[in-house]
Amino acid sequence: MIKRITLVAMCLGLFLAQTDTTAVNLALPSIGRDLRGSLADLQWVMDAYNVTFAALLLTGGTLGDRFGRRRLFRCGIATFAAGSALCAAAPGLAALVTGRALQGAGAALTIPQSLAILSVVFPQGRERDRAMAAWSAVTGIALASGPILGGLLVQVTGWQAIFWLNLPIGAAALALSMAVPESAGRQARRVDxxxxxxxxxxxxxxxxxxxxxxxxxxxxxxxxxxxxxxxxxxxxxxxxxxxxxxxxPLGLLRRGPLPIAAVVALCMTFGAYGELLLAGLVLQRHAGALVAGFQLLPQPLMIMAGSPVAGRLATRFGPRRPMTAGMTLLGAGLLTLAVAGADAPVPVVELGFAVTGLGIGFNAGPVMGVAVSAVPPDRAGLAGGVANLARMAGVGFGVAVMGAVFAGHGYRAALLAGTAVVALGAAAAWRVPRAQRRNAAATETAGFDELEPSNSTEKARSSR
Known part of the structure; x- marks a missing residue:
């Protein structure tokens, strides 16, 4: 019973962070109208979360290892809920951006602990694999439900409802986490x-x-x-x-597959999340928020469909081919949307979203596998944290750069900028050594938004 409660609590924490991220994209036009915000203001609504999340990600894992993972998980959930309440009640953009930064800090504390806790509570083998698969499945559910849920709430009750909804979910996660056993790292690093x-x-x-x-x-x-x-x-x-x-540790980035994986992860999320920002703004020019949410649905569905295929391909051929194919597909999808323009027919838009989603699904799992398998087992958690730091930095920079290009030069130019960055990522992916391999089960459980505990050594010790 304790194990099931632990799994549900950790999954709720993940669902809280991931659904909110995708749902807020659909709320941006309404937020801009209600709070009289410019495009730059709306970029900060997104990037206050992204930048804080990225900056605190590695430290979040260190704090859990040092002071207790359950304690930090609960602190993260409470911080995320407090930020959500501030967002929902925000009288202006300054309060909203502050609340989003609090949400990012809460996510950076919560998500690294969730995987570390699961690795401690569930023994290695089939039981852990099932727990990790369930945890990763929540990512797909959150990606698919976020746009539709966000669109429905915005259209029916207003954008504030997206943030109010986080409070009962957070309360449930806090209540269930009371039963989660406490754990900490035996050799936790100091807080830098x-x-x-x-x-x-x-x-x-x-x-x-x-x-x-x-x-x-x-x-x-x-x-x-x-x-x-x-x-x-x-x-x-x-x-x-x-x-x-x-x-x-800067030595990890000097050579080998890890810096390549970090570059690919950054380029992937740069294009993917920059495109989501533009889609949230452009789709609602001709349709309501709920319709826009359904129009975005092909992307998360293809991410879910492509991830297990990528796992099998990486096991058979190594990660270079699926990573390169994934980045190429992502770039092709962005290019399709750019050539079609903001007033493209719906089937063309859906095709673009589907191709970008398939590209993300092909790349996301293998790129994490390259990162964690590029270092000795006792540093795998840190390597995963480095890759995810690059991933979240790509989110922040993609929203900032593509939004700025959109403001100055329009929709096509912004998507072409994203395509160029993704093309650089495809070139980097081709440089992954052919001999690089990883376990198939690990690949298949690595979702688009998987976040390895940045400093945990429990997994390494349990495998010895």
């Missing part, structure tokens, strides 16, 4: 406060600079100052991370 502060400052400054270009242009003094701050913070971050006990 300096690196964490500099990471937040770098990502925030660079995102601000990119978003501001869409509003003020590249020559704006604000853009120049923000860019200079971002560069300075990056240089300081690299210097700090050279010290013992870093948040991000």
């Amino acid at each position: 406060v300096g690196g964490q502060v500099l990471a937040i400052a770098f990502l925030t400054a660079l995102t601000y600079a990119i978003v501001e270009t869409g509003r003020s242009g590249w020559a704006s003094p604000r853009v120049a100052v923000a860019t200079a701050i971002g560069v300075a913070c990056l240089a300081a971050f690299v210097a700090v991370e050279r010290r013992p006990g870093p948040m991000l």
Whole structure:
């Protein structure tokens, strides 16, 4: 009974974070009208969550290992719920963006603990495989239900309902987590406060600079100052991370398949989430939020269909082929949408979404497999965290860059920018060594939004 309760609690935490992300895309036009927000303001509604999530992801795993994973899971759920309440009651954009940042912090605390807790509660073997498969299946359910649920709530009751819905789900996760056994890492690393502060400052400054270009242009003094701050913070971050006990061991990124996987993950989410931002804005020009949600449905459905196929292909041929094919399909889907334009017939739009979804499904699992299999077993969790940090950074930058291009040059230009970045990712995917292999079951349970615990060593110890 304890194991079942634990699995349900962890799945609720994942569902909370993933459904909210996809649902909010459909709420952006309504938010803009009600709160009188510009496109740049709406980009911050998305990126306040993405940047905070990315910046705190590695530290979230470290805190769980040091202070207790159940405790941090509960703190994360509570923080996410508090952020949701602030979003729902927000009188203006400043409060809404603050609430979204709180949600991102809550997700960064919650999701790394969920996989670490499952790896402790469920013994290695068939029982753990089933638990991980169920956890990953929730990702697919959240991806598929998010646009429809968001569209329905926006159209029937208003965008605030998306955030109010998080409160009963969060309360259920908190109640069930009372029965979850506590666990912690035996050799937890120290919390890298300096690196964490500099990471937040770098990502925030660079995102601000990119978003501001869409509003003020590249020559704006604000853009120049923000860019200079971002560069300075990056240089300081690299210097700090050279010290013992870093948040991000830079040696992992110098050579081998891990940096390739990180680049591919960043390019994938850059194009995918940038396209979701544009779709949420453009589709509702001619249809309501609910219809737009159904129009987006081919993408998550094809992600779910493509993921298990990618697992089998990676087992047979290695991950290079499915990763390269996935990035190529994602780029082809973006190019289809770009050529068709914002007023394209519905069948063409659906085709574009289906192709992008298939590309994401082909790439997402293998890219995580390359990351975790590129290092010794005792560093697999950290490698997964690095890949997911790159993935979330891609989300933030994709929303910022493609949104800025959309503001300055239009829908086609924004999608072409995303296509170019995805093409770079396809070229990087082709550089994955042919000999790289991974376990088929692990590949098939790696979903689009799978987040490995960034610092957990439990899985490595249990496999010895």
